[in-house]
Amino acid sequence: MAMARQRRKKSKIIVPEATEAMQQYKYEMATELGINPEYRSEYWGNISSRECGAVGGQMVRRMIAEAERSLNEHEGGFK
Secondary structure, X not given: OOOOXXXXXXXXXXXXXXXXXXXXXXXXXXXXXXXXXXXXXXXXXXXXXXXXXXXXXXXXXXXXXXHHHHHHHHHXXXX
């Protein structure tokens, strides 16, 4: 009995204008982390999974910190 192939839903870009900004942000994080500079060619195939994960993780940490700062400024802090 053959297993049915599951299809992944492709992520839908909600704000297309943000794509370029996120790419730039990704490159900034890679530079800060000292990732292999081959990523500048826009081909990440030679970058290890660990390094790619580190870039993504750092991006998420920074975005969360920025969101928290923004909330604190607008709401006077968490209660």
